[in-house]
Amino acid sequence: EPGQGTSEEDCLWEPCSPAQYLDQESGCQDCPADQWSTGGNTVSCTNCPEWKGVEPGQGTSEEDCAWKPCSPAQYLDADTGCQNCPGRRLRLEALFVCPVS
Helix, strand or coil: CCCCCCCHHHCCCCCECCCEEEECCCEEEECCCCEECCCECCCCCEECCCCEECCCCCECCHHHCEECCCCCCEEEECCCEEEECCCCCCCCCCCCCCCCC
């Protein structure tokens, strides 16, 4: 309440925006890369699922976490992430599937 504080200890931090966490010493901070937060008074951000990531300060929910790029010897499976191409095949640069021959 405005005008109700009698000392600095009575002051509270403002709620943080989504994609931020509350550092008790310095206030709201952006979540690091590959982490997200709904904001408010949360004191830490949540990790994206394995093989997924998000830019620093951009993750507001788990849905913001996107698949990370696969290596040239892998393709992206929308359900399970990067999978190895069969044999010694390499994925074509612009395609997300391994060549058949």
